[in-house]
Each structure stands twice: as structure tokens, then as C-alpha cells.
Amino acid sequence: MEEFYEKLNQEIISKKSIIGVIGLGYVGLPIVESFVKSGFQTIGFDIDDEKIKKLIQNESYITDFTDKDIEKINEFNRFYPTNKFDKISQCDVLIICVPTPLKEDKLTPDLTFLNNSLKSIGENIRRGTLVVLESTTYPFTTSEVVVPYLEKLGLKVGDDVFVAFSPERINPGVEKFKFSSTPKIVGGKTERCKQIATALYGCVIDKVVPVSKPEVAEMAKLLENTYRYINIALVNEIETFCSEMDIDIYEVIEAASTKPFGFEKFYPGPGVGGHCIPIDPFYYKWYANEKNFETLLIDAAFEINANRPKNVFNKAMMRMKGVKNSIITVLGVAYKKNINDLRESSAIELIEMLINNGYEVRFSDAFCNKILIKADGKSCEMLSVDFNEELLEKSGLIIIHTDHDYFNYELLNKYKEKIIDTRYALSKFENEDRLVYKDIVCKDKDVYFERQI
Numbered sequence: 375m376e377e378f379y380e381k382l383n384q385e386i387i388s389k390k391s392i393i394g395v396i397g398l399g400y401v402g403l404p405i406v407e408s409f410v411k412s413g414f415q416t417i418g419f420d421i422d423d424e425k426i427k428k429l430i431q432n433e434s435y436i437t438d439f440t441d442k443d444i445e446k447i448n449e450f451n452r453f454y455p456t457n458k459f460d461k462i463s464q465c466d467v468l469i470i471c472v473p474t475p476l477k478e479d480k481l482t483p484d485l486t487f488l489n490n491s492l493k494s495i496g497e498n499i500r501r502g503t504l505v506v507l508e509s510t511t512y513p514f515t516t517s518e519v520v521v522p523y524l525e526k527l528g529l530k531v532g533d534d535v536f537v538a539f540s541p542e543r544i545n546p547g548v549e550k551f552k553f554s555s556t557p558k559i560v561g562g563k564t565e566r567c568k569q570i571a572t573a574l575y576g577c578v579i580d581k582v583v584p585v586s587k588p589e590v591a592e593m594a595k596l597l598e599n600t601y602r603y604i605n606i607a608l609v610n611e612i613e614t615f616c617s618e619m620d621i622d623i624y625e626v627i628e629a630a631s632t633k634p635f636g637f638e639k640f641y642p643g644p645g646v647g648g649h650c651i652p653i654d655p656f657y658y659k660w661y662a663n664e665k666n667f668e669t670l671l672i673d674a675a676f677e678i679n680a681n682r683p684k685n686v687f688n689k690a691m692m693r694m695k696g697v698k699n700s701i702i703t704v705l706g707v708a709y710k711k712n713i714n715d716l717r718e719s720s721a722i723e724l725i726e727m728l729i730n731n732g733y734e735v736r737f738s739d740a741f742c743n744k745i746l747i748k749a750d751g752k753s754c755e756m757l758s759v760d761f762n763e764e765l766l767e768k769s770g771l772i773i774i775h776t777d778h779d780y781f782n783y784e785l786l787n788k789y790k791e792k793i794i795d796t797r798y799a800l801s802k803f804e805n806e807d808r809l810v811y812k813d814i815v816c817k818d819k820d821v822y823f824e825r826q827i
């Protein structure tokens with residue numbers, strides 16, 4: 375109805391609307407921070423009581439936020455973290471950012487978290503509310519799951535309530551691109567839905583990109599992450615060739631990247647981790663295959679990426695032949711550097727393979743002090759050990775799995791003979807100056823690159 379649309383639009387523009395953020399994880403917290411800072415009353419919902427308790431006590435649980443950051447959010451007196459979902463009825467806007475993992479088969483989307491949050495919404499939503507889905511998901515989820523759910527409650531989308539999909543693009547651990555400075559794609563179910571969601575994000579994001587329908591926004595996110603997954607597979611495949619042929623892949627990548635167009639840098643690694651890159655392509659694949667479309671590139675990329683931990687393990691086995699000291703130290707277990715996220719990290723698979731083959735394994739990661747592994751058929755906990763020279767000294771083999779910045783690479787370089795460097799961290803360290811290509815302007819003003827030696 376026109377009156378709901380006008381009222382909500384006015385409330386958003388005047389920052390009087392109450393924002394509800396459902397799911398307070400890596401995605402939800404930055405959203406909360408942005409809305410609170412820009413003047414909105416914000417209620418944060420999570421099923422995890424520990425997280426709610428921590429937020430109330432100014433404690434952070436993700437690496438991108440310090441305790442001080444949480445304190446600053448709380449100091450605005452506009453943030454209310456809660457596990458009481460009846461407070462949804464107080465919200466004018468609901469932003470859903472709950473996990474969207476794969477089922478155990480690693481092939482089928484698991485929408486349990488989304489369905490549970492829809493249930494909480496259904497029990498409490500008021501007419502005149504905007505619901506935005508930010509969780510990454512397969513195309514048509516908004517139209518085929520969220521919209522029918524609300525319509526079954528007797529709410530007409532576009533009149534009584536408004537629905538949009540807006541993919542989240544944050545990159546944890548990377549300072550350069552923040553929630554507010556990364557352009558935000560918005561696909562509304564109807565024209566009014568699009569306009570109202572665009573107005574909402576316009577309050578907190580520098581650049582909003584409205585698209586014609588939710589499916590475009592859903593597919594855009596899947597294209598972005600499938601592009602990354604496939605390019606990582608490409609560089610992983612080329613790395614295998616280069617390392618056998620004594621060609622430094624790191625030097626190859628840096629040289630190729632001097633081309634000012636048509637090339638983006640991707641680096642090889644021990645496996646693809648996190649809640650996005652190894653998952654999202656399979657959300658797309660599942661839906662495409664259901665509709666009888668082939669996904670040949672994703673299938674090939676999977677073959678390459680899924681084998682990476684095994685490749686590192688095989689290298690380790692070769693290197694341990696004849697080594698008396700059997701301690702293997704894995705440096706870094708998070709799926710990428712400078713964060714504490716272990717989801718889908720290849721370190722777990724690698725450590726399990728090493729232990730199950732009889733090696734004594736230690737790991738060191740100041741971001742993740744505990745991991746859960748399955749060894750000899752049993753689940754057990756492993757604790758991180760300190761990173762110091764004594765550890766390197768007594769290890770028969772050191773595997774750099776995650777190249778956290780805090781590791782002392784100068785020290786590690788002393789032990790390079792017994793290191794498997796899955797991230798080319800020592801190459802980067804050794805070549806820091808040599809491989810920096812700088813613009814040099816010649817007398818005739820042509821620009822060329824010069825390698826610094």
C-alpha cells in the first residue's frame with residue numbers, strides 16, 4: 375500500500391527507522407556498526423547467547439573488530455544485541471545475514487539457518503517492514519523462498535512488506551575495502567522494494583547499484599566468487615607445472631601483473647577456504663544442474679582446488695623420507711592471513727592426514743589457538759604452540775600454511791631448507807625489493823617498468 379511505502383521511505387531518509395540485523399557474525403557486525411554510526415537505532419539478533427553476552431560486555435569475537443571497536447559502537451547507545459526474537463516486531467527494516475553452508479555432501483545448499491530466521495520473522499513481522507537478504511545463496515532464493523514465505527502469512531510483497539536481495543561483499547582481514555566504501559548491489563522484488571532498499575543503503579554506503587530484480591543481484595555475487603574460485607584453480611594448476619620446471623610462479627605472477635589491463639593477480643595456495651569461495655560456486659552449480667545446465671569449469675576447478683591439501687601432504691611425505699626428527703610444524707591454520715576464521719580451512723585436512731600417517735604434528739597460529747580434528751577416527755582438540763626459534767629448531771619439517779604478517783620471515787628464511795612454503799611467503803620476503811616493478815619515465819616520456827635489483 376502506498377501509505378506503508380511512504381511512511382517507511384520517510385523514516386529511512388530521516389534515520390528514524392529501527393534496523394534489525396539477524397546474524398551477528400563477520401557480515402552482520404560491520405552492518406550494525408555502519409547503521410549505528412550513521413544514526414540509526416539498531417537491534418542485533420543472534421541465536422548464539424555467548425556472542426550476545428560478549429557484545430554487551432564490549433568484547434569482540436572476530437579479528438576485524440577490537441574490544442575497543444565494540445565499546446565505541448555501544449557508546450552510541452543505539453545498539454541492542456539480543457536473542458529475543460519477539461523484538462523483530464519493533465523493527466522497520468530486517469537484514470538477514472545468517473550462514474548459508476553446504477550440506478555434508480558439500481554439494482547441496484543448506485538453507486536451515488535462513489529458514490529458521492524466516493520463521494522468527496514470520497512470527498513477529500509487522501506490516502510496512504523491509505526485509506533484505508544479504509546471505510549468499512542460489513539464484514531465485516529471494517523469489518522462491520523468501521517471498522512465498524511472507525505471502526503465505528497474508529503479506530503482499532511490494533504493498534504490505536518490501537523484499538530485496540543485496541549481496542554482502544566484505545573482505546575480512548582487508549582494511550582497504552570497508553562496508554561503506556564497497557559498492558552495494560540491490561535487487562528489489564518490485565519497483566517499490568528496489569527504491570526503498572536503495573534509499574536504505576544510500577544512508578550508509580557511498581555507492582549503491584540498483585539492478586532490475588533479485589536474481590541479478592544473487593547471480594552477480596555468485597559470478598564474483600565463482601570467478602575467484604576458477605582463477606585460483608588456474609593459478610594452482612600453473613603453479614604445479616612451474617614448481618616442477620624450476621620456474622618461480624611468484625615472479626611469473628608479478629611480471630604478468632605489469633600488464634595494465636585484462637589480468638588480475640591470484641596466488642596459489644594449500645587449498646581454498648572460508649565461508650564464501652569454496653561454497654558459493656556450489657550454490658550456483660546446484661541450481662544450474664537442477665535446471666539441467668552444465669558447470670564444466672566449476673567441476674574442473676573443484677578437481678584442482680580440492681586436491682591441494684593432498685598435494686601438500688604428498689610433498690611433505692617426500693621431504694620426510696629419511697628425516698629422523700618426525701615433528702612437523704604447521705604455521706598458520708586460518709583459511710587466510712591475519713584473521714581467525716577456520717571455516718573450510720585446508721589446514722585441518724592437512725593436519726589430519728599428517729597425524730593419521732603417524733607424524734607428530736604441532737601448529738602455531740596466534741589468531742586461532744584451538745582446532746578440532748579427527749585423528750584415528752576420534753575427534754580431538756589441538757592447541758597452538760608459541761612461534762619461536764626453538765619450535766623451528768626442533769621441527770623436522772615446517773609447513774607455512776597461512777602467511778600471517780606477524781610471523782618472523784627473516785627468522786623463517788634461516789630454516790628455508792626444511793620449509794614447505796605453500797603461500798610463497800618466503801619468495802615474497804626474499805624478493806620484496808627485487809620484484810617491485812616501478813613506473814620509470816624515460817626522456818621521451820614513454821613509461822616503462824623497471825625491475826628493482
Ligand SMILES: NC(=O)c1ccc[n+]([C@@H]2O[C@H](COP(=O)([O-])OP(=O)(O)OC[C@H]3O[C@@H](n4cnc5c(N)ncnc54)[C@H](O)[C@@H]3O)[C@@H](O)[C@H]2O)c1
Nearest residue numbers: 397398399400401420421422471472474490491509510542
Ligand atoms: N564472511 C564473509 O567474508 C562473507 C562475505 C560475504 C558474504 N558472506 C555471506 O554472509 C552470510 C553470513 O556469513 P558470516 O561469515 O557472517 O557468518 P557467521 O557465521 O560469521 O555469522 C552468522 C551468524 O548468524 C547467527 N545465526 C545463525 N542462525 C541464526 C538465526 N536463525 N537467527 C539469528 N542468528 C542466527 C550465527 O550464530 C552467527 O553468529 C553467509 O551467507 C555468507 O556466505 C560472508
